[in-house]
Amino acid sequence: MSKETLSTLLIFDVIFVIDRFLDLFEGYYNPNGFLEHRVIEVIKTNINFKFFLEIFVSFAPIIFR
DSSP states (O other): OOHHHHHHHHHHHHHHHHHHHHHTTOOOBOTTSSBOOOHHHHHHHHOOHHHHHHHHHHHHHHHTO
């Protein structure tokens, strides 16, 4: 890969990771029907295996080249 292609890929990956990181803070309604206000509970609910897989897929081509 050329340096230009690699830098373009890296910029796209950083934007993608920032988007996924911000998705962790997306609110939800708890079982009582109220909007959850505690940040740690929102993150615990939104974090899953898919989050880590997407981070790996984003940076694996750069790391293992």
